[in-house]
Amino acid sequence: MRILIYSFILTLLPATALAADDxxxxxxxxxxxxxxxxxxxxxxxxxxxxxxxxxxxMQVRMKQKNMDPLSEQETADVLSxxxxxx
Ligand code: HEC
Numbered sequence: 001m002r003i004l005i006y007s008f009i010l011t012l013l014p015a016t017a018l019a020a021d022d023x024x025x026x027x028x029x030x031x032x033x034x035x036x037x038x039x040x041x042x043x044x045x046x047x048x049x050x051x052x053x054x055x056x057x058m059q060v061r062m063k064q065k066n067m068d069p070l071s072e073q074e075t076a077d078v079l080s081x082x083x084x085x086x
C-alpha cells in the first residue's frame with residue numbers, strides 16, 4: 001500500500017514542479033476573481049489578442065481598488081483557460 005502511495009506522489013511531482021499553465025485553475029480564477037467587480041463576458045466573446053489587453057486593463061483596475069492583482073502565474077492560467085475556450 002505504502003509503495004502505491006509513493007508511486008502516486010511521484011507521478012504527480014513532474015507536473016507540479018514545472019508549474020505549467022493550469023487551465024482549470026484559470027477557470028476558477030475567472031469565475032471567482034472577476035465577479036468581485038462584475039460578471040465577466042463569455043470567454044469566446046473576445047479574441048486572445050483582445051483578452052490580453054483586457055486582462056492588463058483589469059490588473060490596473062484591481063490595483064486602483066487596492067485589490068491584489070493577478071500574479072504572473074494566475075494571469076498565465078487565465079489566458080490558458082481563455083485559449084481553451086476560443
Ligand atoms: C477591480 C474591479 C474589477 C475586477 C476585479 C475585474 N474588472 Fe473587468 N472591468 C472593471 C470595470 C470598472 C470595467 C469598466 C466598466 C464596465 O464595463 O463595467 C470593466 C470592464 C471589463 C470588460 C469590458 C471591456 C472594457 O475594458 O471595458 C471586460 C471584458 C472585463 N472587464 C473582463 C474582466 C475579467 C476577465 C476579469 C477577471 C480577470 C475582470 N474583468 C476583473 C473592473 C474590474
